[in-house]
Structure formats: C-alpha cells, structure tokens
Amino acid sequence: MEISGPAFFIGKGDDSLISFGSGQPDMPPPVEAFDILKTYTGFKYGPVQGEEPLRAALAEKYAGSTADDFVITNGASEAIDIVLRAISKEGGTVLLPRPYYYSYPFNVRYAGMTPVYYDLVDGKIDFDIFAQVLDEATAVVINSPSNPTGTVQNVDTLKKIEALCAERGVWVISDEVYKDIIYVRENYLIQGPKVVTINSFSKTYAMCGLRVGYVYTQNKELVEKIVEMRTHTAMNTSIVGQMMALAALSSPASYIAHNLEVWKARRDMMVSGMRELGLDLWEPEGAFYVLPKFEDSGRTVAELYEKHRVITYDGAWFGAPGRVRFSYALDASKIIEGLSRLKEFLTEK
Amino acid sequence: MEISGPAFFIGKGDDSLISFGSGQPDMPPPVEAFDILKTYTGFKYGPVQGEEPLRAALAEKYAGSTADDFVITNGASEAIDIVLRAISKEGGTVLLPRPYYYSYPFNVRYAGMTPVYYDLVDGKIDFDIFAQVLDEATAVVINSPSNPTGTVQNVDTLKKIEALCAERGVWVISDEVYKDIIYVRENYLIQGPKVVTINSFSKTYAMCGLRVGYVYTQNKELVEKIVEMRTHTAMNTSIVGQMMALAALSSPASYIAHNLEVWKARRDMMVSGMRELGLDLWEPEGAFYVLPKFEDSGRTVAELYEKHRVITYDGAWFGAPGRVRFSYALDASKIIEGLSRLKEFLTEK
Numbered sequence: 001m002e003i004s005g006p007a008f009f010i011g012k013g014d015d016s017l018i019s020f021g022s023g024q025p026d027m028p029p030p031v032e033a034f035d036i037l038k039t040y041t042g043f044k045y046g047p048v049q050g051e052e053p054l055r056a057a058l059a060e061k062y063a064g065s066t067a068d069d070f071v072i073t074n075g076a077s078e079a080i081d082i083v084l085r086a087i088s089k090e091g092g093t094v095l096l097p098r099p100y101y102y103s104y105p106f107n108v109r110y111a112g113m114t115p116v117y118y119d120l121v122d123g124k125i126d127f128d129i130f131a132q133v134l135d136e137a138t139a140v141v142i143n144s145p146s147n148p149t150g151t152v153q154n155v156d157t158l159k160k161i162e163a164l165c166a167e168r169g170v171w172v173i174s175d176e177v178y179k180d181i182i183y184v185r186e187n188y189l190i191q192g193p194k195v196v197t198i199n200s201f202s203k204t205y206a207m208c209g210l211r212v213g214y215v216y217t218q219n220k221e222l223v224e225k226i227v228e229m230r231t232h233t234a235m236n237t238s239i240v241g242q243m244m245a246l247a248a249l250s251s252p253a254s255y256i257a258h259n260l261e262v263w264k265a266r267r268d269m270m271v272s273g274m275r276e277l278g279l280d281l282w283e284p285e286g287a288f289y290v291l292p293k294f295e296d297s298g299r300t301v302a303e304l305y306e307k308h309r310v311i312t313y314d315g316a317w318f319g320a321p322g323r324v325r326f327s328y329a330l331d332a333s334k335i336i337e338g339l340s341r342l343k344e345f346l347t348e349k
Numbered sequence: 350m351e352i353s354g355p356a357f358f359i360g361k362g363d364d365s366l367i368s369f370g371s372g373q374p375d376m377p378p379p380v381e382a383f384d385i386l387k388t389y390t391g392f393k394y395g396p397v398q399g400e401e402p403l404r405a406a407l408a409e410k411y412a413g414s415t416a417d418d419f420v421i422t423n424g425a426s427e428a429i430d431i432v433l434r435a436i437s438k439e440g441g442t443v444l445l446p447r448p449y450y451y452s453y454p455f456n457v458r459y460a461g462m463t464p465v466y467y468d469l470v471d472g473k474i475d476f477d478i479f480a481q482v483l484d485e486a487t488a489v490v491i492n493s494p495s496n497p498t499g500t501v502q503n504v505d506t507l508k509k510i511e512a513l514c515a516e517r518g519v520w521v522i523s524d525e526v527y528k529d530i531i532y533v534r535e536n537y538l539i540q541g542p543k544v545v546t547i548n549s550f551s552k553t554y555a556m557c558g559l560r561v562g563y564v565y566t567q568n569k570e571l572v573e574k575i576v577e578m579r580t581h582t583a584m585n586t587s588i589v590g591q592m593m594a595l596a597a598l599s600s601p602a603s604y605i606a607h608n609l610e611v612w613k614a615r616r617d618m619m620v621s622g623m624r625e626l627g628l629d630l631w632e633p634e635g636a637f638y639v640l641p642k643f644e645d646s647g648r649t650v651a652e653l654y655e656k657h658r659v660i661t662y663d664g665a666w667f668g669a670p671g672r673v674r675f676s677y678a679l680d681a682s683k684i685i686e687g688l689s690r691l692k693e694f695l696t697e698k
Contacts, residue, residue, distance in 0.1 A: 024394055028392060034389065233427060239560075
C-alpha cells in the first residue's frame with residue numbers, strides 16, 4: 001500500500017484506530033466562543049481587513065501594535081498563501097528550513113516563486129548555514145515552535161536572523177501558530193519593517209475548523225496590498241468565526257495555561273514511552289509533535305496503519321524521510337494504547 | 350475628490366446617506382440558518398472539499414450531479430480565484446465580457462493570466478463578436494445575470510457558447526451567483542466537461558458576510574486539483590458557515606420566492622423612477638443592479654456623494670465609463686428618497 005500524504009487519512013476515524021496523525025487540538029475551544037452563537041444574527045459583509053474589535057483585541061496582545069497592523073484571514077493557511085502572493089516577484093526564491101511544514105513548498109510554488117531549502121541541525125537552525133544560503137532570497141519562512149520537529153529555535157539565532165534579514169531587506173515570514181504551546185520559555189516575537197507574523201486561533205483556542213487566522217505586520221504597504229488582493233480573492237473572513245475568535249480572546253488566561261499543562265503531560269508521556277522503546281528523537285520543546293527516526297519511514301507508516309491500526313505521518317512529507325511524525329493531540333488513554341501498539345510493531349520487526 | 354473604487358465607501362454608513370453602492374441583500378437569511386447556532390458545538394477540521402451533507406444537498410439542486418462534483422469555498426470570490434489558479438497556464442488568456450464584475454480582471458492577473466475583453470451590445474453577448482475574439486483563450490467567464498449590467502443572456506447565445514467552447518476545449522467559468530434572482534425566465538445552467546459553475550449563498554440566502562460559496566463541475570480532475578490546492582491555501586471552509594448554509598437550503602421555497610417579489614418591485618420602482626428622470630438604461634432582467642448612462646460618471650459619483658449624500662459606483666470600475674451602477678438592495682422608502690436626491694442632482698446640472 002502506498003500512502004501518498006496526509007489527505008489519505010482524512011475521514012478515516014473509526015474507533016479501532018489510534019490517530020497520531022492530524023495536528024488539531026482535541027480539547028474544545030473556550031466556552032465563551034460558543035456562547036456568542038446563541039444570539040448571533042449578523043449576515044452582512046464586514047471589512048475585508050477584519051472586524052475592528054477583533055483586530056483591536058489582538059493589538060493588545062502585541063506590544064507596540066495597532067488594530068491597523070492586522071488582517072484577519074481564513075486560518076494561517078490563507079495568511080501564508082496571501083502573504084506569499086502579495087510579496088511574490090518573478091524569479092523570487094523563498095528559504096525554507098527542512099524538515100518543514102508540508103504546505104510551505106506548495107505555497108511558495110503557488111505564489112510563483114521557488115523554494116530553497118537548508119537543513120536544520122538536530123531540529124535547530126544553524127545560523128552559519130542559514131547565512132550562507134540566504135543569498136538573494138525574497139523571503140525566509142521561520143516556524144518556531146515547529147511542525148513537524150517540535151523544536152523551538154534559540155532566541156539568539158532568531159535575533160541574528162532578524163538582524164541579517166533586516167540588513168539585507170529580506171522578508172521574514174514567521175509562522176508562530178504554536179506560540180502559546182511552548183514548554184521551555186516564552187515566545188520570542190521576531191520584529192521589523194519587513195517581518196510578517198502568521199498566527200491563528202486554531203491551535204491556541206482549538207478552533208481549527210472555524211478557520212480564523214491573521215497576519216500581523218508593521219509594514220503598512222503590505223497590509224494595503226493584502227487587503228486589496230483579498231477584496232477580489234476572499235472578501236472578509238467569516239464574520240461569525242471572527243466573533244467567536246473575539247470571544248475566545250476574552251476567555252480567562254487559565255484556558256491557555258490549563259491546556260499547556262495537558263500538552264506538557266502528554267509530551268512527557270510520549271517522550272518517555274518512545275525512549276523506553278529505544279527510539280531516537282528530539283524532545284519536543286513546543287507544539288505537539290514528535291519526530292522519531294525509523295529506518296524506512298514509508299513502510300513504517302503503512303504497516304502501523306494496516307497491521308496495528310495506528311495513524312502516523314511519514315516524515316518524507318515534511319522533507320524528513322527516515323523519520324515519522326506523531327501528533328499527540330489525543331487523550332492520554334489513547335496515547336498509552338498507541339504506544340503499546342507501537343511496541344508490538346517494533347517487537348515484530 | 351477622487352473616489353478610486355468601491356473600497357472608498359466601506360464603513361461609510363451613517364444615516365444621512367442613501368447607499369445604492371454595495372451589492373448585498375438587506376433582507377435577512379432564512380431563520381433556519383440562525384436556528385442551528387443555538388446548539389452548535391463543532392470545532393474540528395472538516396473535509397477540504399466541504400461537508401458531505403452540504404454537498405449532497407447541493408447535488409439535489411443540480412440534475413445529474415453528485416456530492417463529489419462540488420467544492421465548498423469561502424464565497425464565490427475564493428471559488429473564482431481558486432478555479433483560475435487551478436487552470437492557469439503560462440501565457441494563458443481569459444475572455445471577459447465588458448462591462449464586467451470588477452474583480453474579474455484582478456482574479457485573472459492574480460492567477461498569472463491575461464484578461465482579454467469584448468464589449469456587450471446593449472448588455473448582451475453578441476455571439477459573432479464572442480466567436481471572433483475567442484481565439485486561443487484558456488477560459489471564458491460568463492456572468493448571467495450580470496453584475497453590473499442587470500442583464501440576463503439569451504438562452505440561444507448561452508447554448509452556442511457552450512457548444513463552441515466544448516468544441517475548442519475552452520474552459521467556461523459560469524458565475525451564476527444571481528441565478529435565483531431572475532425576473533424574465535428560469536436560469537439556464539451551462540454544462541459540459543470543461544464547464545465550471547460558480548455560486549454562493551450570499552445573494553440567494555443573504556449570507557454575504559458568512560462567506561460560503563461553491564464550485565460545481567463534472568470535471569473530476571479539476572475537483573481533485575482544487576482540493577489539493579486548498580489543502581495548502583485554505584483548508585475547509587468555516588464549518589459553522591457550512592452548517593448555516595445547509596440549514597438555509599432546508600428553508601421553504603417561499604423564502605426565495607418572496608425575496609424575488611421584493612427584488613422585482615424594487616426593480617420596477619428604480620426603472621420607472623429613472624425613466625421619469627430621463628435616464629438611459631437597460632431594464633434589469635436579473636440581479637439587483639441598474640447601470641444608467643451619465644456623461645461624466647466619475648464626477649457624477651463624486652457629486653452624488655458629496656452634495657447629495659448618495660453612494661453609487663462608477664461604471665468605470667466595471668469597464669463601463671459613462672455609466673453609473675445603482676444597487677437596489679435597499680428598502681423601498683430609501684429608494685424613493687434616493688431617487689428624489691438623484692432628481693435634485695439632475696436638476697441642478
């Protein structure tokens with residue numbers, strides 16, 4: 001059996017399966033998000049840039065920002081797509097860390113540019129390698145915490161990248177959708193006149209299916225360009241989703257803090273369980289993925305699925321053949337069962 | 350004062366203004382759409398192609414279709430954008446009728462192709478002109494009923510276009526978002542292996558801000574290509590919006606019929622009012638726009654706004670300088686007041 005990509009597993013959710021596949025939180029959004037629906041009656045177009053109260057609430061979370069610096073999008077996916085389209089230029093290249101989130105190379109090509117890769121060293125950016133390959137790139141994409149590696153980049157490295165890209169006039173697209181799921185330190189927000197922060201309500205507030213993300217940038221020309229483009233390609237992001245997002249922002253800080261504790265406990269369970277099984281892995285510092293080594297990752301994913309009813313994602317889809325991505329966005333009892341099936345798989349080999 | 354485009358008027362909605370600007374229904378969606386919100390709890394990713402029950406319900410409205418032939422999008426805007434991106438080819442051209450919906454030229458260029466125009470004759474497609482300019486076009490866009498002309502194309506013409514494009518292997522992108530607002534006949538659905546129907550819940554069900562549209566095509570490769578692209582550029586359309594759309598489809602037929610009566614009454618009021626003022630116009634056969642002639646359309650729009658507090662859109666934005674677009678998506682009492690202000694403007698000249 002050949003499993004070609006994540007799409008293969010969509011809709012395969014029967015109870016006999018343990019899924020370490022999809023990267024979506026299983027814990028629900030804050031109750032505040034659903035409460036607003038009970039009396040919701042809006043139906044008219046909203047501003048293409050996004051509802052002002054939502055952008056104002058976001059501005060409070062980003063020091064030195066104003067509501068004008070944000071564009072609300074259909075999740076982080078559209079945010080990345082529209083930013084790349086807006087900055088695209090003929091013959092442009094975009095520098096991607098490898099392993100990478102599987103959509104990045106597609107996004108770059110769809111925007112008419114060419115992806116250029118550099119390898120992470122033990123899941124980390126080696127600044128010297130980065131500086132060597134930066135060359136004439138139009139943009140670089142940074143993803144910390146990273147899907148699929150689970151690593152968080154060193155603040156020193158991020159600062160050096162920030163400075164070098166500013167000096168060279170290179171766009172930095174910083175995908176920080178996992179910024180509220182970091183186990184090792186606070187998030188470091190990359191900043192500057194050609195910096196674009198991508199974020200969403202999908203991971204922090206478990207609102208994946210509601211598709212509310214955003215672009216934050218202090219580059220006014222880019223905001224204008226994106227709004228102009230979206231007038232023709234999307235119009236406003238679903239107004240009801242935006243109101244749910246605004247309500248989610250008003251939830252108590254304990255919502256995020258509690259979820260982080262849950263993620264951390266699961267992370268510890270995954271790491272200790274996998275180490276007991278002798279797997280070679282990077283300890284996740286953020287997000288909810290672990291990417292252990294497997295000799296033949298394609299066969300591993302196929303066998304785990306067919307013989308053991310366990311869904312995992314082939315590292316090859318993320319530019320990391322020889323590794324397999326396990327998402328731990330599932331209940332502790334399922335993690336235990338999944339690790340036990342993984343043990344069977346490893347024992348049989 | 351220079352008014353550069355529709356975006357100028359966004360957010361300008363104080364009570365002293367009469368707006369013939371925005372093309373969004375003022376009558377609310379069916380109550381069914383809001384009813385489902387009271388108990389709504391979904392938050393997870395859905396299929397990128399769209400919720401199966403919604404696609405199945407749509408299939409019931411299109412003879413000979415199945416749920417697999419639909420992709421649910423963020424409104425018709427994303428539908429057009431993603432279809433053009435999916436069929437784009439280097440050096441490709443897309444044939445557009447002029448006057449055109451103002452986004453089309455942008456959509457074509459954003460997809461890396463070049464728009465080619467042909468002029469409508471009294472708001473109608475002249476098939477001989479169409480056939481002459483078709484040339485090596487990659488695609489043609491048909492928009493009947495049309496925004497901004499309010500005209501409906503002759504069924505004979507549509508059938509000839511259908512046949513010629515099939516023969517030449519040219520994509521037909523048929524934007525039928527106003528198909529449920531036709532005063533003169535039933536809608537004629539263009540069909541074929543390279544036909545793509547664009548539609549949405551925005552006009553029929555007054556759900557503009559909720560952003561639910563769809564692509565319908567019997568071309569399986571195109572469906573696959575769009576789903577693959579959307580996996581990276583959008584993911585699923587907002588699941589709550591899709592459930593509202595599904596509920597809207599379950600509303601009684603009287604919802605659409607009643608609205609059509611209202612549109613028709615407003616149309617009659619606009620046409621007779623404008624003719625009394627001596628304006629030269631095409632009688633709207635569908636949608637809710639009328640596009641009368643004005644010598645200097647740019648100055649007319651500016652003066653109507655500044656001196657008479659009336660919002661209208663310059664025909665030039667739609668490829669029709671010398672005409673002004675009036676949307677009649679507003680209450681009869683406001684239409685009367687608006688026509689009275691228009692009379693003042695014309696008298697002063």
